[in-house]
Amino acid sequence: MDNNKEKLHIAIFPWLAYGHIMPFFQVAKFLAQKGHRISYISTPKNIRRLPQLPADLLSSNLFIFVQLALPHVDGLPLEAESTSELPIQKVPYLKKAYDLLQLPLTHFLQNSDANWVILDFASYWLPSVASQLGLNSVCFSIFNATTCSFAGPPLELMGGRRQKPEDFTVVPDWIDYPSNVAFKLHEIVSHQDCMDSAVSDFQRFGITIRDCRAFAVRSCPEFEPEAFSLLSRLLQKPVLPVGLLPPTLQDTASDDEKWQVFKDWLDSKREKSVIYVALGTEVILSQELMHELAFGLEKSGLPFIWVVKDRPLVEGEMGSHIIPNGFEDRVSGRGLVWKDWAPQLRILAHSSVGGFLTHSGWSSVIEALGLGRVLILLSGASSDTGLVARLMHSKRVGLEIERNEQDGSFTSESVAESIWRVMVSPEGQTLRANAWAMREVFCNIDLHNKYLNEFTHFIESETASTRSI
Structure with a gap:
């Protein structure tokens, strides 16, 4: 960092999902390595899940973790602190608990010398809190620019023309x-x-975008130029790509014993012949x-x-036959079924892996491409x-499995x-050639x-210009 520039204190506050926590952590590390002080704020279990900081940051005192205990909410299972620990029907209770962090977070900011807050879509109340305390705020979207453009301008998100589920199944006219x-x-x-019935995800996103100083996006114009151009016009505020934040093996958890099992199995297969699911x-x-x-x-x-x-199909019940009887025996040698955490990036990086059958999460797509x-x-x-999934299908780097549009069902034949x-x-x-070429971006x-x-x-520069006013 230029020694003539003031070192800023930046508070980072992601939503309680690992797909959010990790990209926020990557941005936080980069800012700290530029010489700015970081307060990375989350709940204890989520902070413990993060990879270890690089040695230079560990010794610099530029990066601190601020642990806020998640308040209890009736309906939220005890000790659950992230979406990965919950069935989807319980996530609204996590949002209610997240909103109750407003008071302790405000107290922390009041007693700190923070200049900026980098926040997530869910904390719709935080930009106004930051403004009242004299802090600038930027919303960091872990969604790509195409998703954000589909979401639309703040007024549309906060209660526009799309009122029924069917309204989201057509490309919007903007x-x-x-x-x-x-969808x-x-x-x-x-x-x-x-979604929380009191404040929908669309309302959260709309209010957050409306009230923040700028909007940052986990993507780049080299991949989706039209969406970035449109997004700037829709939001009428600075739209800042932060790149795709591709993970490295150093950023991911390591378990050499588990990896050896996969490596030995993959080493026995032909190049680009294996599907990772x-x-x-x-x-x-x-x-x-x-x-x-x-x-x-x-x-x-x-x-x-x-x-x-190996999670419950419904609360309290394990799916004892989640895999068909006899399936593992029938595919033995050809198929490896793994019921535990897996080193996804290392598996995808192995030369025997050619394709990825994925749920189409943006982080997983970034890893694969x-x-x-x-x-x-x-x-x-x-x-x-x-x-x-629609975007990747249209970019011709993959193919969607055909599903019933009403109930989401699919057949083994379509798979x-x-x-x-x-x-x-x-x-x-x-498709294979296009996906291979995507490595360049x-x-x-x-x-x-x-x-x-x-x-x-x-x-x-915004900090400097704000203070000169």
């Missing part, structure tokens, strides 16, 4: 370029299960659909690694995963056919650091 990105009915209906930490399919997915993998005839979450892995897209029917088309067929060669560390540098410069 999208002024060719697009197929909209399927089952996706938007499912997502409503995780993982539906994220929060997606729960019904037992029927888990069976369809299993039979689809079996019918494909291709080698695969399937990471299966950073390594050139073609996508088989099974939207997770929560958050923006359906929108991401097997999609896998075969993407991984083997001549038709899929274009998705793992271009210099490009993404350029955007992080520009974001840092914006915060520094």
Whole structure:
């Protein structure tokens, strides 16, 4: 950092989901390495899940963790502090508990010398708190620019024309370029299960955008130029790409013993022949659909690694037959079923892996395309995963598995056919080549650091201009 520039104190406050916590952590580390002081604020369990800080930050006193105890809310299971610990129907209680952090967070900010707050979509009350305390705020969206453009301007989010689930299944009229990105009915209906009835996710996002000084996006114009151009016009405030924040192996948790199991198995397979299957930490399919997915993998005839979450199908009940009887025996040698945490980035990086059957979470897509892995897209029917699936399908770096638009059901035949088309067929060669070419953008560390540098410069210059007024 330029020694002539003032060192800022920046508070960071993400939503309580690992897909949010980790990108916020990456931005926080970059700002600290530029010489700014960081207060990374979350609950104790979420802070414990983060990777260790680099040695230079550990010794610098520039990065501190601020732990706020999550208030108890009736309906929220004890000790649950993140979305990954909850069925989707319980997430509204987590949002209510998150909102109750307003008082302790305000107390912390009042007694600190913070200049800026980098906040998430969910903390709609925080920009006005920051303003009252004389702090600048920037909303950091872990969603890409296409999702944010689909969401629309603040007034639309806060109560515009889209009132029914069906209203979200069409491309909005403010999208002024060719697009197929909209929700399927089952996706938007499912997502409503995780919304707080008092303040919807759309209202949270709209109020946050309206009241913050600037809007930062985890993406870059090299990948979605039309969406960035439109977003600046829709929001009427600075829209700042921070790059794709591709993870590195140093950023991820390590378990060498587990990795050795995967490595030995993958070493025995042909190059780019294996499908990696993982539906994220929060997606729960019904037992029927888990069976369809299993039979689809079996019918494909291709080698695969399937990471299966051993979580309750409904509260208090484990799915004893979540995997069909006899399935693991039938696919033995060709398929590896893993019911535990898996080192996803290391698996995707192995030369034997060619494709990724994913729930279409933006973080997972970034990991896969950073390594050139073609996508088989099974939207997770929560958050923006359906929108991401449409976008990747239209970019021709993957193929969506056909699903019933009303209830989200799919068949083993559609799973097997999609896998075969993407991984083997001549038709899929274009998809495979396009995904491989995406490495030039998705793992271009210099490009993404350029955007992080520009974001840092914006915060520094805005602080100076604000104080000169």
